[in-house]
Amino acid sequence: MDIAGKNKSQFGYSLTKGRQIDYDKNNMKLRDFVISNEPSLLLCIGCGGCTATCTAGGFTNFNFRKLHNLLMRGETNNLEESMKKCMLCGKCKLVCPRGVNTRNVIFTIKRAFAMTDFSKPLK
Amino acid sequence: MIHKKIAVIGGGVAGMETAIQLDRIGYPVDLIEKSESLGGHAKNWYRVFPDRRPAAEIFEILHSNLKNSRVEVKTSTTIKTFEKKDGKIFLSDQENETNSYDAIVLCSGFELFEASRKEEYGFGIYENVITSAGLEEMFNSGSILTKQGKAPKRVGFVHCVGSRDEQCGNHHCSKVCCVTAVKQAIEISEMLPETEVFCFYMDMRMFGPYYEELYRESQEKWGVQYIRGRVSEAAGNAGGSIQVKAEDTLTGRPLKMNVDLLVLMVGMLPSKDTKQIAGQLDLKTGVNGFFKAWDDHYQTNLTSQTGIFIAGSATAPMNITDTISHARAAATEVDKYLKEINNKITY
Ligand SMILES: Cc1cc2nc3c(=O)[nH]c(=O)nc-3n(C[C@H](O)[C@H](O)[C@H](O)COP(=O)(O)OP(=O)(O)OC[C@H]3O[C@@H](n4cnc5c(N)ncnc54)[C@H](O)[C@@H]3O)c2cc1C
Ligand code: SF4
Ligand code: SF4
Ligand code: SF4
Numbered sequence: 231m232d233i234a235g236k237n238k239s240q241f242g243y244s245l246t247k248g249r250q251i252d253y254d255k256n257n258m259k260l261r262d263f264v265i266s267n268e269p270s271l272l273l274c275i276g277c278g279g280c281t282a283t284c285t286a287g288g289f290t291n292f293n294f295r296k297l298h299n300l301l302m303r304g305e306t307n308n309l310e311e312s313m314k315k316c317m318l319c320g321k322c323k324l325v326c327p328r329g330v331n332t333r334n335v336i337f338t339i340k341r342a343f344a345m346t347d348f349s350k351p352l353k
Numbered sequence: 354m355i356h357k358k359i360a361v362i363g364g365g366v367a368g369m370e371t372a373i374q375l376d377r378i379g380y381p382v383d384l385i386e387k388s389e390s391l392g393g394h395a396k397n398w399y400r401v402f403p404d405r406r407p408a409a410e411i412f413e414i415l416h417s418n419l420k421n422s423r424v425e426v427k428t429s430t431t432i433k434t435f436e437k438k439d440g441k442i443f444l445s446d447q448e449n450e451t452n453s454y455d456a457i458v459l460c461s462g463f464e465l466f467e468a469s470r471k472e473e474y475g476f477g478i479y480e481n482v483i484t485s486a487g488l489e490e491m492f493n494s495g496s497i498l499t500k501q502g503k504a505p506k507r508v509g510f511v512h513c514v515g516s517r518d519e520q521c522g523n524h525h526c527s528k529v530c531c532v533t534a535v536k537q538a539i540e541i542s543e544m545l546p547e548t549e550v551f552c553f554y555m556d557m558r559m560f561g562p563y564y565e566e567l568y569r570e571s572q573e574k575w576g577v578q579y580i581r582g583r584v585s586e587a588a589g590n591a592g593g594s595i596q597v598k599a600e601d602t603l604t605g606r607p608l609k610m611n612v613d614l615l616v617l618m619v620g621m622l623p624s625k626d627t628k629q630i631a632g633q634l635d636l637k638t639g640v641n642g643f644f645k646a647w648d649d650h651y652q653t654n655l656t657s658q659t660g661i662f663i664a665g666s667a668t669a670p671m672n673i674t675d676t677i678s679h680a681r682a683a684a685t686e687v688d689k690y691l692k693e694i695n696n697k698i699t700y
Binding site: 284 | 473513517518519520555556581582583584585586598599600601602605606607608
């Protein structure tokens with residue numbers, strides 16, 4: 231049965247593949263690399279303090295808290311592009327109540343993307 | 354009368370109730386309070402959660418029970434040295450008067466987080482940034498006004514100020530400030546029906562009976578609004594209002610808002626006395642700095658030293674209900690201990 235179609239007819243929306251986080255299929259390599267290099271990311275409680283103070287977030291749709299959460303779920307599409315909006319000012323690190331080294335999280339993500347071959351173990 | 358003498362240190366809710374119960378069992382008790390009057394922090398609160406009865410009502414009971422007891426109340430008394438020797442505890446006060454006791458119960462309570470330490474929230478810089486304790490004073494005075502003398506049209510509450518914050522070195526949750534914010538939001542809505550009230554929270558912790566119900570009431574009956582996001586900073590505007598910034602995490606967008614009054618929900622920290630006493634008596638403190646119990650489930654009134662007991666918010670952030678239960682449990686433990694050592698001697 232066409233479940234997506236049925237949902238659409240019943241509730242007026244369709245369940246498209248792209249929206250749902252498919253946790254079991256997602257590639258966690260980037261997440262594991264960032265966490266092994268900056269374990270403080272594990273302490274994030276998603277309070278949004280970083281986003282509230284973020285220099286880039288005031289003008290663009292850059293949302294640092296959301297990027298953390300997406301990374302933790304293995305949702306890394308567009309992450310490289312989004313990261314370019316960060317100005318590396320470090321304000322986020324000053325407000326974080328959990329002491330996440332946000333700046334180093336960003337550096338580590340950038341470093342990961344600078345490494346070309348994702349199929350080899352990241353180190 | 355039993356010939357064993359007990360000192361209770363600290364005359365807040367915990368100390369008052371511990372002393373009352375020990376007297377009932379029949380022990381001579383000195384209740385030692387460093388300030389001029391009994392009651393501790395809770396005597397300054399207007400109405401208390403979860404039922405919003407006047408705090409004064411609870412103190413009427415405590416004072417009347419104390420009055421009908423033989424407890425010797427010593428206010429304005431600061432113990433300078435604590436010493437344990439040969440199974441007795443020696444306490445010397447500011448006049449170097451020394452008394453010995455067979456057991457002591459430490460009820461030294463908590464201290465409020467110094468709000469000015471979080472500079473980004475502007476307490477001590479902007480006049481319309483106040484603390485939760487300051488708001489209780491306003492309630493007691495009967496009027497809620499900004500420094501400009503006007504009734505605030507919009508009030509914001511900031512949760513977790515000085516608690517759950519690596520930047521201040523305090524990892525612990527102060528437990529009662531979420532429900533205090535709910536209670537205070539209701540008080541404001543009742544006194545000023547036209548005023549909008551917003552709470553900025555990271556997690557809503559409604560741990561006690563009827564707390565979740567109070568939270569619901571605040572929404573349903575009073576229209577209090579809750580925004581899930583940590584306030585990153587507050588800035589003063591000309592005219593006295595305050596602009597706060599947070600991420601509205603549930604919409605995923607940064608948010609700014611002007612409020613006329615900003616209330617900081619300051620956390621509960623162990624008092625400096627707790628540190629001093631722990632040092633002198635070689636007692637353990639937890640990672641949160643409060644007295645550490647011998648066993649966190651079964652022996653929450655015992656310390657690592659025999660004859661030295663703990664009760665109330667000196668052991669962890671605690672509400673009044675739990676403080677009273679903990680105080681009663683302490684009296685039972687002290688009695689058990691003194692009877693045991695008594696039996697050993699008569700053998
Ligand atoms: C803003 C706010 C609002 C609150 N509202 C509520 C509410 O609505 N309902 C509720 O259930 N709970 C409320 N609470 C919690 C409540 O205040 C505590 O449960 C209660 O105060 C704990 O009592 P205590 O005796 O353990 O400590 P304290 O109240 O801190 O009393 C300790 C006493 O010991 C004295 N002392 C300390 N060291 C020494 C020493 N070395 N020698 C002699 N004396 C000493 C102090 O002077 C003080 O009098 C609130 C807390 C806060 C911060
Ligand atoms: S401020 Fe810290 S805890 Fe809060 S969302 Fe940002 S990284 Fe996470
Ligand atoms: S370092 Fe980047 S993410 Fe952090 S506040 Fe600055 S611009 Fe925003
Ligand atoms: S009780 Fe609420 S406001 Fe207080 S520290 Fe805990 S989470 Fe924060």
